[in-house]
Amino acid sequence: MSNEVDRYNASRRQSQEFQWLDLKQLEQALLNGEVAFGPVDVVAPQVMKSAAMKAAREAFEDGLVMMFIDGEAVRNLDETLDLKLGSQVLYIKLSPQRGI
Known part of the structure; x- marks a missing residue:
């Protein structure tokens, strides 16, 4: 699990998998009449190993x-x-x- 968290954190800046619009981008897109995903400035948050391991244990239990x-x-x-x-x-x- 620790290795997977390290791999995710190392690749999160390059990953195109996690793209979303923040509230300001969504509001502007709605004003423009079209909501679409494109290049974004938002970077996926870093995952803390202790939180990920706690969540995994709780899910198992x-x-x-x-x-x-x-x-x-x-x-x-x-x-x-x-x-x-x-x-x-x-x-x-x-x-x-x-x-x-």
Whole structure:
């Protein structure tokens, strides 16, 4: 997780994935009669490792995320995990459904 946060923070300035309009840009675009995404001056915020790790742990504990290692569900994040070369790790993000 720590490596992923580092990778995100290092690439956030070059990334075109996170583009949005701030309130002033949105208001001006509405006055112009067209809202479109183009080059923006807003840089995606830096992610703090401690906050990201806390959010990930809470999501796991709340049942919003499941993790499997070699087909076996991880039940406790504090247990030692046996990873081997070639182990498959699967993360599943769950979302509640309404009106089924």
